[in-house]
Amino acid sequence: MKKWVKILLHAVFWFYIFAWHNVIGAFFTPDSWRGASYYFDPLSISQYILFPCTFYFNYFFILPVFYKTNQIAKAWIAWIVLLLAFIGVRYLFQEVLFLKWFGIKNYSDDTTIGYYIYDNIYFGGLLIVMSVLFWIIDDNIKSQKEKYLLLEEKKSAELAFLKNQVNPHFIFNTLNNIYALVSSKSDKALPSIEKLSHLMRYMYKDSDAEQVSLQREIEYINSFIELQIIRLSNKESVQYNFEGNLTNQTIAPLLLIPFIENMFKHGVLNNIEKPLQIKITVSNNNLSLLTTNYINKNSKDNSSGIGLNNVRKRLALLYPEHILTIQQDENIYQCNLQLNLDKK
Template sequence: MPLRRKITLHAALWLLLFGILIFDHVIDEAGRTPFRLALVLEISFLGRLVLFAYFNYGLLRWGLKPGRYPWLVLSLLGSLLAAVAVRYLVEERFLGLWGMNNYFSDTTFWHYVGDNVSYYSLPPFLMAFLFKAIDEFVFREQIQREKLTTELLFLKSQVNPHFLFNTLNNIYALTLAKSDAAPGAVLKLAELMRYMLYEASGETVELAGEVRYLQSFVELQRMRYHGETFVDFEVHGQLNGQRIAPLLLIPFVENAFKHGDVQNPASPLRIRVAVHQHDLSVEVENRKKGGNKDELGGVGLGNVRRRLALLYPQRHSLDVQDGRDHYRSELNLMLE
C-alpha cells in the first residue's frame, strides 16, 4: 500500500475512534463527568492508545517469525503492564495535580489493574492486530495482482511464438512451391509483427486496430492456398475508440484456418464482428476438414478462457459449438 494512502487510512481510523469516544461521553456520561474533564481524559486515552498500538504493531511485525514467538509473548505482556503504568502516571499523578483524577481515592490496586487490563489496555492490542491484518490483506492482494499480471503476460506471450511458427511454415511452403505470393507474404508478416511488437505491447489496444490486424492475418493466410478461398469477413457498427486486450481474438481466426475448409464455396469461413457502443460480438464459423475434431490448438481454448476470466470477469460470454462437420465460436464482451 502506498505510504500516503496508508497514513490517510490510519488517520481516518483514529479520527473515527475519537469521535466514538466523544459521542459515548455525550450519551452515557453527560451530567456525571464534566465535559472538560471528559475531553482531557479521552485525549489522554487516545494518545496512549496511539502510542501503544503502534508499539505493539511494531512488536507484531518483528515477532511473528519462527523462533521469536516466546519473546513476542513476553514483549506483549510487558507492553500491557507498561500501558497500565503509563495510565496511572498520567491520570492519577500528573492530571491529579489539577484535581482531575479519574478514579476514586479508595480504589484498590487490584481493581485498578484489572479495570485497566480488561478495558483500557486491550484496545492498543486490538488496534495493532487490526493494522497487522490490514497489512497482510493488502500484501496478499498485491501478490495476487502481481501473480495475475505475470500469468497474463505468459498467456499473451504464448500467442506470438505460436503465430510466428505457423506463419513461417506457410511462407516456407510458398517458397518451396516457388509461389509469386511469397514476397507479399513476407511483407504482410512484417506488418503483422510490427503490430504485435509495438502496438500490442500495452494492456489494451484500439478495437479498430485489432480488427485491421485480423483482416491482415486473413489476407496472409489466403496467400498460402492454391486456388480460390472463400472467406466472409463482416464488420458491423462504429469502431470509434473502443479498446480491447490485444491479440485476444486471433486464436479463433487462426484456428479456423488451421482446421477449417476455406475452399468450399458452399460453406465459406464466416467471421463477423459486430459493435454496438461498448458491446462487442465476434462470431467465427467454419466447416471442418474431413469432419475432424476442431479445437483451438497451440495456444489452446484454455488459454483464451483464462485470459477472458482474468481480463473480463463477469463481462464476457464464450459459446463454442463443436459439431461433426462445423465448428462455431461466439464471443461477447463488454469493452471499456
C-alpha cells in the same frame, strides 16, 4: 492505509484520551477549565509516557509476535502481564514516588487498593483493547493490499506468459505457409512476407499495451485474413463480414485472432461449398465474434490447439463476464464469443 491517515487517527485517539473532556468541556462549562498548567504537571506528564508505552508495547510487540503468529494463549498471558505492569507502574509513580517527591498523588487518601485496581483495569484495558482494534484494522488493510498486489503480479505474469505463447504459435504457422509459397516460386510469396512484417510490427510493438484501440485490432485481423487468403486458390472460400461502428472502444490485444487462426489451421480450405465464415459485430461496447468452419479431417496438424487454450485463460482473467460458446459435431466447428468491452 496511508501513513498520514494512520498518524491522524492515532493523534485523534490520544487527544480524546488526554484532552477531550477538559478542552471540549471548557467550551460549554468554562468553570471546568483547569488551566494550561494542568497538562504539564508531573501526573499528566507521567500519563503521557505510561499510556502510550502500554498502547504501543501491545501494538508493536505482543500483537505481531504472538497474535499474528496465532499464539493466542501467549498473547492472553502477555496482555494480563501488561495490564498488571500498567497498574503497578502507575501506582508506584503516582501514588508513592510523586507523594514523596512532590507531595501530590492522583487518587484521594480514602481510595482502597481494591478500587484502585478495579479503576485501572478499566484504563489499562481500554488502552490494550484500542491498540488491538487499531492494529487489526491496520493489519487487515495491509493484508488486503498485499493480496491485491500479489494477484496483480500473478495476473500480469500469467498474461505475459500466455501472450508470448500466442505470438510464436502464429508466427510459426505463417512462416510455414510462406515457406511453401517460396518453395513453389509463387508470386504470392513477396506480398505474404510484407503482410507478415506489418503483423509482426503490431504484435511486438503495439500489443505490449494492456489495451489497444478496437479499430487497430480489427485492422490486424483484416491483414491476417488477407495474408491467409493470399495462399488460397479460391478466395471466395473465405466469407468475412464486419458490422458496426468503431469509435473509441478498446480491447486487450491479440484476443480474437486465435479463433480465426484456428479456422485456417483446422478448417476445410478452398471449398466454396464449405467456406470459412467469420462475422464480427460491434454495437457500442458490445462485441460479437462468430466463426464457423467445416473440419478438415485430413489435416496433418493434430496439436491440441494451444492458441484456444491460452485465449480461454486470457478471457477468464481479463473479461470474467464474457460468454464463449463452442459447438462441434462430426463436420462443423463453431465459436461464438460475446464481450462487453466495458466490463474488464
